[in-house]
Amino acid sequence: MNKNNTQTNSFSLSNDKVSATILLVPALIFCTIFIFIPAIGTIVGSFYSYSLTSMNNWKWVGFGNYVKATQDEYFWVALKNNFIIVFASIVLQVGVGTILAAILDRGIKYGRVIFRTIIFTPMVISSVAVSLIWLIIYDPNVGILNAIFKSIGLSTPSKGWLGDPNISIWMIMITAAWQNTGFMMVLILAGLQGVSKEVYDAAEIDGATGVKAFWYITLPMIRNVLIVAILITTIGAFKVFEFIFVFTQGGPSNATQVLGTYIYLQAFNLLHMGYANALSVILLIIALFLGWLQLKSSRKA
Amino acid sequence: MNFLKFITKKIYLFIFSLFLSFGFITSSYAVDITIWDLSGRNGQDEFYDNLNKEYKKINPDVNIILQTFENEAYKTQIQVALNGNDGPDVFFNWFGEDSARLARAGLALDITPYANVEGGYGNYISEGLSNTTAVNGKIYGVPNTSVSKYFHYDPAFFEANSLAVPKTFDDLLNLCRDIRAIDSSIVPWPLGNSERWKLNHVITMLNQRVVGEENTAADYNLSASEDELFTNPAYVEAWQKVVDLQDAGCFQDAPNATHPDLTRSMFASQISPMIYCGTWCGGIFNGEGFSDFSYFRFPEVVGGAGAATVGFLVPSGMMVSAKTAHPEIAAHVASFMVSDDMALQAAELMGFMPSNPTKIGEMSNPTHWFNFYVNDIADKTGHVNVLDVLLEANVSNAYLDMGTEILNRTKTPQEAMDFIRQVALEAKAAM
Numbered sequence: 199m200n201k202n203n204t205q206t207n208s209f210s211l212s213n214d215k216v217s218a219t220i221l222l223v224p225a226l227i228f229c230t231i232f233i234f235i236p237a238i239g240t241i242v243g244s245f246y247s248y249s250l251t252s253m254n255n256w257k258w259v260g261f262g263n264y265v266k267a268t269q270d271e272y273f274w275v276a277l278k279n280n281f282i283i284v285f286a287s288i289v290l291q292v293g294v295g296t297i298l299a300a301i302l303d304r305g306i307k308y309g310r311v312i313f314r315t316i317i318f319t320p321m322v323i324s325s326v327a328v329s330l331i332w333l334i335i336y337d338p339n340v341g342i343l344n345a346i347f348k349s350i351g352l353s354t355p356s357k358g359w360l361g362d363p364n365i366s367i368w369m370i371m372i373t374a375a376w377q378n379t380g381f382m383m384v385l386i387l388a389g390l391q392g393v394s395k396e397v398y399d400a401a402e403i404d405g406a407t408g409v410k411a412f413w414y415i416t417l418p419m420i421r422n423v424l425i426v427a428i429l430i431t432t433i434g435a436f437k438v439f440e441f442i443f444v445f446t447q448g449g450p451s452n453a454t455q456v457l458g459t460y461i462y463l464q465a466f467n468l469l470h471m472g473y474a475n476a477l478s479v480i481l482l483i484i485a486l487f488l489g490w491l492q493l494k495s496s497r498k499a
Numbered sequence: 500m501n502f503l504k505f506i507t508k509k510i511y512l513f514i515f516s517l518f519l520s521f522g523f524i525t526s527s528y529a530v531d532i533t534i535w536d537l538s539g540r541n542g543q544d545e546f547y548d549n550l551n552k553e554y555k556k557i558n559p560d561v562n563i564i565l566q567t568f569e570n571e572a573y574k575t576q577i578q579v580a581l582n583g584n585d586g587p588d589v590f591f592n593w594f595g596e597d598s599a600r601l602a603r604a605g606l607a608l609d610i611t612p613y614a615n616v617e618g619g620y621g622n623y624i625s626e627g628l629s630n631t632t633a634v635n636g637k638i639y640g641v642p643n644t645s646v647s648k649y650f651h652y653d654p655a656f657f658e659a660n661s662l663a664v665p666k667t668f669d670d671l672l673n674l675c676r677d678i679r680a681i682d683s684s685i686v687p688w689p690l691g692n693s694e695r696w697k698l699n700h701v702i703t704m705l706n707q708r709v710v711g712e713e714n715t716a717a718d719y720n721l722s723a724s725e726d727e728l729f730t731n732p733a734y735v736e737a738w739q740k741v742v743d744l745q746d747a748g749c750f751q752d753a754p755n756a757t758h759p760d761l762t763r764s765m766f767a768s769q770i771s772p773m774i775y776c777g778t779w780c781g782g783i784f785n786g787e788g789f790s791d792f793s794y795f796r797f798p799e800v801v802g803g804a805g806a807a808t809v810g811f812l813v814p815s816g817m818m819v820s821a822k823t824a825h826p827e828i829a830a831h832v833a834s835f836m837v838s839d840d841m842a843l844q845a846a847e848l849m850g851f852m853p854s855n856p857t858k859i860g861e862m863s864n865p866t867h868w869f870n871f872y873v874n875d876i877a878d879k880t881g882h883v884n885v886l887d888v889l890l891e892a893n894v895s896n897a898y899l900d901m902g903t904e905i906l907n908r909t910k911t912p913q914e915a916m917d918f919i920r921q922v923a924l925e926a927k928a929a930m
Binding site: 249250251252253254333336337338339340355356357358359360361362363446447449450451452463466467468469 | 574575578579581582600601603604605606693694695751752753754755756757758761765892893896900903904907909910
């Protein structure tokens with residue numbers, strides 16, 4: 199009897215393995231074609247010098263493209279801008295998203311659904327469309343932002359909101375925050391709604407209400423959700439492309455260049471495909487590290 | 500057994516239907532020729548509809564399929580497409596370094612053998628014009644038009660304020676100052692440099708006027724020695740002229756944040772009295788409701804090495820993909836686009852300055868701007884190609900970047916040229 203059971207179990211186990219393998223094959227095929235092969239191609243290409251118009255003329259340069267990156271002033275500008283965007287996105291999107299979520303969760307009694315919908319709406323619009331709309335808002339000649347500033351007696355930047363290298367990156371950040379804060383708010387709101395009301399009731403008895411309750415009860419209770427939100431924002435900030443490309447194409451004078459747009463510039467405008475591959479590998483390593491962090495914290499959450 | 504018979508019958512039926520389908524396909528064999536062109540040209544759809552109809556009269560089995568792309572996106576997409584297997588058969592390009600690079604890389608077809616066949620482009624356009632597409636003595640394109648640039652101005656405003664058309668660069672500076680003196684809120688010459696190429700066109704002309712085309716040639720094609728490459732001090736002087744224009748109040752406050760389309764609208768709505776704009780602009784101004792404009796050439800720079808009779812001219816037209824499955828038909832379609840009748844239609848419908856002027860006299864009601872452009876281009880003693888088409892990609896990008904820096908005053912003219920020289924030296928070393 200026992201022998202039969204063992205045979206049945208081992209048969210069903212191997213049967214399960216076969217089923218699992220069959221079910222995984224389509225996904226593996228797609229991943230291989232669209233992710234693994236291009237990724238390997240990019241890594242291999244990063245050791246060569248070639249361009250989009252000389253695909254049959256690859257020249258081995260070893261680690262030359264990586265060395266070039268370390269000496270490239272604009273690569274460091276792009277990397278620095280990515281970190282600025284990470285920092286600003288965390289403050290603007292996660293920070294403001296948390297405040298909005300807290301207000302919607304416990305701060306107001308009526309209209310929660312309406313406010314939540316309004317704040318979330320920009321998220322469903324394409325980033326390119328959002329950028330084009332804000333491009334008109336920021337226009338130094340006919341834009342509404344200049345008109346508002348002038349109407350209240352404030353001066354506007356003489357080089358334009360997007361033409362001044364000192365402020366253009368921040369203007370793009372504001373637009374990105376406008377679009378993405380709603381998503382962070384919904385994510386954090388879900389975390390907040392998972393916090394038991396009994397905890398607040400108990401805290402109230404001990405005298406912790408309002409901001410105090412938020413600081414000592416809410417934030418520690420949603421810590422893991424916040425970590426996930428920060429990691430999603432960080433990864434998004436490293437992948438940013440559309441906003442920069444539509445707004446400034448990395449200008450003025452490379453002031454808003456990020457890794458995504460710089461890779462595009464090198465690959466398609468300056469025709470340094472090998473170098474662009476090397477920059478992509480660097481971005482891939484950063485993204486993999488952040489992805490690993492996200493996975494780790496997600497499991498914890 | 501019955502089951503086997505059933506299956507065998509089905510297989511026969513399948514094979515039979517396959518033969519039928521094949522027969523059907525081969526009996527209606529047709530060739531699709533895909534053309535990639537820029538979008539947004541007035542009359543473009545009508546022109547291509549007519550091209551398809553007219554071409555079918557001589558070759559009924561050929562379908563011409565048009566796909567259009569936005570200007571900036573096109574520059575990248577065409578390179579990607581030509582490397583893939585699903586690219587166009589015939590495609591638009593500006594003739595200069597961009598087209599030469601495609602030819603050198605083997606992505607564009609050598610169409611020299613198709614020049615003088617029946618209906619070949621050699622029957623319609625001059626050899627000199629064909630040679631603008633040549634690389635190592637082989638022809639790679641069929642120019643169908645050329646674009647030039649002029650100052651367009653509002654004569655009513657000039658007359659009302661007793662302003663004269665400038666003959667020299669100093670006159671132009673004074674004109675800007677005079678307009679600002681009339682009303683400081685009027686922008687004399689709106690400049691939309693958010694895409695960087697607008698100022699690039701201005702510096703193209705300033706380099707020609709100040710440095711002179713004979714002195715720029717060796718620098719532009721990177722054949723000058725390393726000690727001499729872009730060291731002519733006149734290049735710095737040319738950039739200084741841009742600073743002078745800005746100081747004279749010619750431009751609005753934030754040219755690097757202003758889109759070129761907006762500046763065209765500023766002129767068309769008569770908010771600004773003049774603009775430096777291409778031969779494609781006349782139709783745009785007219786479309787926006789302003790047709791009473793006039794024109795003048797980029798003024799002479801007194802003491803400069805370049806003649807004032809030389810103008811800006813970028814030939815553009817069609818190239819044939821080296822990967823086309825139908826090279827002969829594709830080259831023939833490209834040639835047909837510059838045939839006498841189609842060149843006339845291109846001029847009438849799209850406002851092209853046709854590369855084949857045979858029937859230009861037959862145009863019905865040509866616009867005043869069309870007549871001016873055609874006659875003035877013919878009057879010029881020479882032409883210069885625009886820097887962002889002519890220069891090596893990295894040097895071109897450096898010139899574009901430095902335009903932004905100069906307008907933002909984040910680099911001086913000398914610093915700008917030092918940077919361009921450095922990039923040019925690296926590009927020369929990599930050649």
